[in-house]
Amino acid sequence: MTMQFDESKVSSPLLFTRAGMREIIKKIEDLPVIVPVAVHVLTLSLKDDVELDKLTSLIESDPVLTARILKLVNNMQSGLMEKVTTVRQAAALAGLNQVRCALLGVIFSDQFCSDQKLCQEIKELWSHSLMTACLAKIAARKIFPELEQIAFVGGIMHDIGKMVIMETFPENYRAVEELRSKKGLTYIDAEQEAMDTNHCLAGEILVKQWNIPEEIVDCIAFHHTLPGWDDIPSANNELINLVSFANLLSREILCDTHYLDRTSFNRNSIMNRLGLSQDDILKIQEEATKDYSVKASYFDLDSDINTIFNSVIQKANQKLSCMGQELDIRNKSLLRHSQLLKLEGDLYSRLCPVLDKQSMFEMVAEGFKQFESATVGFFYTVNPELRQLEGVVWKKGKKKRHLLCFLDRDGLPVWEHADADIPPDLNKIIFDYKNRMGLSGSYSYNVISKFNVVSFHEKSGLFGELCILLKRDVLRDHEADRAVLLNIAKMLSENLEKIRLHEEMEKKNEELTRAILKNRRMNLKLMQTERLGAVGQLAAGAAHEINNPLAIISARAQLLQLKEKDEKRKRELSLISEQIDRISRILSNLMDFARPAPPTLQDTNIHEVIDRVLELLHSCFKKQDTVIEKQYDPEMITIKADPGQVEQVFLNVLINAQHAMENKKGKITITTGLSQDRKNIRITIEDQGEGITRKNLKKIFDPFFTTKEEGKGTGLGLSTSHGIINSHFGRFDIFSEEGKGTEVVVELPVDIADLRPPFSAETSLSSKNPVKARPKILVVDDEAHIRDILKETLENENMTVVTAKNGQDGLEKTLQDSFDLLLLDIRMPLRDGLSLLHEVRKADKSLPVIIITGMASHEEIQEALGQGPCECIRKPFHIKTLLSKIRKCLHQ
CATH class of the missing domain: 3.30.450 (Beta-Lactamase)
Structure with missing residues (x-):
């Protein structure tokens, strides 16, 4: 009678597909079922306190079972001295253990091996199972004595599922063997790959149909479970560990080459779990081998242990031969791989520099x-x-x-x-x-x-x-060798990237070197310009100081010459005048060389000028991580200016900003814009540098004043820039607070010509007016001797002369009285001549003016000439020339 299998009752730690489960159930339903009396006898025999009479009575109730037991017990290899005729006698003479072995042999050995081709392989499997049973029993005797008998039965039956596969799935069994041989897999891994199931599940299903005790079922289901699993759904962990350990030891003893390479970890783990030493293992193996010889006959197996070990040695030799060939191949592969690794290392060393x-x-x-x-x-x-x-x-x-x-x-x-x-x-x-x-x-x-x-x-x-x-x-x-070649490719790629970066760095270094040299040339040129500016200012100051006393000497010599009657003395006085003129020409030539030329006006795009300066200083700003933010007015128009001079102004300002931010990263903001009347433009340069103290801010435009360290400036940059902006009729302002940066504001007119009103018929009289009998003349000069000489000379010409010692004094006198002519020096304290002239023109645009100056600049003279009827005479002057110009002005 067969028994239907309920798959819902199967519990296993391994996972399978449902198709594999259905197939194994279908096959197992057709297997023979053990007679109920045999199962009852087997269950009873597992108990240590079983009554021998009760056990023999159960056996004798089944004639077939009785005959098989007597046949096995009477075998010559059973060790009995005489033939036995009853089961009771066999049990009394052979003992309960021998009866149990005979019973197991009878129950299972005849259930399988219908295929004669598989009989030898099934015998080998029974040999393994019997050796496993003996090892499990001996090990249990040492550490779990109460499990000795059931451990033996568990060992005998643990691979019953493998017999099911061999009997019911012969084609799949052959496929499993081929996979084991080809890939070197364990039996259970090969089963899983070939059949999508394994012999543990097959054995579990089978013995559950036979109603075998649960402890034996667990041994069959879990004997391949790794040791230490706490989630095994069983309370029989000790028994499962015993059978698992015995299974591994049996593979070693019988030299199952497919398992030897994989049992080391499991074996050691179970040894530790069971608390066994290596000496314990050797003793267990020795006793189990003897026990195997005794019990082999009950299973129709060869009991001669030497024959078994000869077969084992033969298998071992085959294994060693295969291992030798594999080792030779592996050694060649390792040699090649080591050469490839050496090549990789050599290439790395070669390519580094x-x-x-x-x-x-x-x-x-x-x-x-x-x-x-x-x-x-x-x-x-x-x-x-x-x-x-x-x-x-x-x-x-x-x-x-x-x-x-x-x-x-x-x-x-x-x-x-x-x-x-x-x-x-x-x-x-x-x-x-x-x-x-x-x-x-x-x-x-x-x-x-x-x-x-x-x-x-x-x-x-x-x-x-x-x-x-x-x-x-x-x-x-050889994946490892391919990996080395890929590593070499990565090394070559990284080395090429290193070469590219090096070439790029060399290029940047060359650009930086050129920029530094260019910057040095610009600095030298700027310093030279500042020195020339300093020389010009020194020369102007010296010339002014020299010209005043020189003018006095010249005038006195001329007056003496006019009064002198003696011809010889006249010639001597004339010689003095000539030498004075020579000195005056030398001073004039010196000033022409040192003084900057007046601006050459042309259409100028202020944004292009600033961009040229920024390009010159680009490397400096980049080196110190200074950010330039340009806020240019898109509606900016061109102006009339000298682009070279304006460029010099912004160069000075931006160099100062760069120096102020050397130790402090930040931003420079450049803003441009038009005034509301579109007559002026405004440029603001704001930095985030150290700022300027109030004390230093007052002296910022003084020549030679500088707060920079030695070698970084002459102190003339801002002074020169201020003069350039003034020459363009613009404004130059600096706002700063210490620690908060500096703001420079430059304003320039769109067209300078608008600030220079042309002469008109109203201001430049073409008709001659009659000269008064005694014209009244105002002399404004800060040199007392010059005032005295002019007063004396003009009074001798029947003219009324009023003198003023400075511009402010002259302004007050023009407000108190009216004059026919104004003789005016330009550079004076309190109020200069140009300022006085500007106020005078407000009241009287037609008043003739003669400028008498030592070294006024071209711009100053042009500004004076642009304000109405005006003549200019430089000191030292000729009295006759002066008188001629005075008469000419009085007639206009």
């Missing part, structure tokens, strides 16, 4: 020529931007050859005649490189026409490949 591509190609070729497995090689790079292919090709025993060619529009190489003899296979690989470029930053490995090709594509766009032709069978199925 390399900083150019030619040397890199040389090193790569030399390295691979020393690698015995490589016969031909080619390393090249493709630069799509330059449309250039460059590389080196080598062959063992021959010279290497460098290659360089350009790419056509399709990116394909155009070889010269000398390079056309590249091997066809290699040439084909090169022409097909675009199909392997991949994404930037990627690496790939391919085998093309017997060449091993590793490719890399750098983020910079450069593509490279290493093509190696290796000896036969090299790198076949």
Whole structure:
């Protein structure tokens, strides 16, 4: 009678698909079922306190079972001295253990092996199961005595599922064996791959149909479970560990080569879990071997242990032979791999100091020529931007050859005649490189026409490949060797990137050097300009101080000459006047050299001027991480100005800003804009530097005043800039607070001509007016001697003379009285001559004016001439020339 299988009752730590479960259930339903009396007898025999009479009575109730027991017990190898005729007698003479063994042999040995081809393999499996049972029993006797008998039965039955597979799935069993042999898998792994199930589940299903005790079922289901699992759904962990351990020891003793390489970890783990030492294991193996010899006859097995061990030794020799061959192959592979690793290390050492591509190609070729497995090689790079292919090709025993060619529009190489003899296979690989470029930053490995090709594509766009032709069978199925080649490709890629960065750094260094030299030249030129400005100011001051006493001497000499009657003295006085004129000309020439020329006005784009200055100082700002923010007015218009002088102003201002921010990163903001009436432009330069103290701010435009360290400036930059802006009729203001930065504001007129009103008929009289009988003249000069000489000279000409010692005094006198002529010096204290002239013109635009100056600038004289009827005479002056100009002015 068969028994239907309920799959919902199966519990196993292994996972299977439902298709595999249904198939095994269908097959197992057709297997024979053990007679109920046999199951009852087996269950009863497992109890240590079983009554022998009760056990023998149950056996004798089944004639078939009785006959098989008597047959086995009467066997010559059972050890009995006489034949037995009853089960009771057999039990009394042989003992309960022998009866139990005979009973197991009877129950299971005849249930299987309907296929004669499998009988030998099933016998080997029974040998393993019996050895497992003996080992489990002996081990239990030492550590769990109460489990001795059931451990034996668990060992006998633990692989019953494997017998099910051999009997019911013979084709699958052969497939499992082939997988074990081909891949070296364990039996259970091969079963899972071939059948999607395993013998543990098959055995569990079978014995549950037979109503075998639960402890035995757990041994069958979990004997391949790794030790230490706390989630096994069973309370029989000690028994399961005993059977698992005995299973592994049995594989070792019987030299099951498919298990030997995998049992070490499990064996040691279970030893520790069971608390067994190595000496304990040896004793257990010795006793179990003896016990096996005694019990083998009950299972129709060879009891001669020597015969068994001869078979074991034969298997072991076969295993050792296979291991020797595998070891030889592995040693060759390791030797090749070590050579490849050495090549990688040598290349790394060679390439570390390399900083150019030619040397890199040389090193790569030399390295691979020393690698015995490589016969031909080619390393090249493709630069799509330059449309250039460059590389080196080598062959063992021959010279290497460098290659360089350009790419056509399709990116394909155009070889010269000398390079056309590249091997066809290699040439084909090169022409097909675009199909392997991949994404930037990627690496790939391919085998093309017997060449091993590793490719890399750098983020910079450069593509490279290493093509190696290796000896036969090299790198076949050797992932480690392929990984080394990929590592070499990565090394080459990184080295090319290092070379690129080095070349870029060299280029930047050259640019920086040129910028530094240019900056030095600009600084030298600026310092020279500042020195010339200083010389001009010194010369102007000296000339003014010299001209005043020189004018006095000259005037006195001329007056004496006019009064002198003696001709000889007249000649001597005339000689004095001539020498004075000579000194005056020398001073004038010196001033013409030192004084900056008046601005040459032209249409000027102020944004372009500022940008030129920023370009000059770009390297300085970049070096100290200074950010330039330009807020240009898009509606800015061109102005009338001297672009060279204006550029010098902004150069001075921005150099000062850069120096102020040397120790402090920050931003410089440049803002431009138009005034509301569109007659002026405004440029603001604001830095975030150290700022200027109030004390220093008052002296900021003084010549030679500087707060910079020695060698960084002359103190004339802002003074010169201030003068340039003044010459353009503009404004130059500086606002600063210590620690908060500085703001420089420059205002320039759009057209200077608007500030210079032209002479008109009203202001420049063309008709001559009659001269008064005694014209009244105002003399304004800060030199008392000059005032006295002019007063004396004009009074001798019947003119009324009023004198003023400075501009403010002269203004007050013009407000109190009216004059026919004004003799005016320009540079005076309190109020200068130009300021006085400006006030006078407000009241009287037609008053004739004669400027008498020592060294007034061209701009100052032009400004005076632009304010109405005016003449100019430089000190020292000729009295006759002065009188002539006075009469001329009085007639107009």
